[in-house]
Amino acid sequence: MTTRAESQPDVEHLLDVFKALANPVRLQVLRWLREPGRHFPVERAIADPVEVGVCVSHIQEKTGLAQSTVSAYMAELQRAGLVRATRVGKWTHYKRDEARIAEFVAVLGHTL
Secondary structure, eight states, X not given: OXXXXXXXXXHHHHHHHHHHHTSHHHHHHHHHHHSXXXXXXXXXOSSOTTTTOEEHHHHHHHHTOOHHHHHHHHXXXXXXXXXXXXXXXXXXXXXXXXXXXXXXXXXXXXXX
C-alpha cells in the first residue's frame, strides 16, 4: 500500500497538469504540437519542428494572441512537464514531452 507521503508528489503533479490543460488555448496548442508538420508552417521553420519543436512565433501567429500571453501559456505547459523548450538562436522552440505525457497518463490511471 502506498503511504500518503509517497503519493502526494503524484497528486500534486496531476493537479499541475490539470491546471495547465484547463485552459482551452493551452490544450489546443498541445494538440497542435502532436502533429507540428500539419499545423505549423514547416517551410518557414528555422529548425526541424518534429525533432526540435515549433518556434514560439509560429505558435503565437496561429493562436492570434499576444506574444507575452503565448509565452506565459507555454511556460505553464513546460512547468507541468507537457512540453520541452529548446533555444535556437534568439527563438524558443517547443516540443511535446511524450515520455512525461505517457507518465502522466499512467499516474492518472493508477491514481483513479
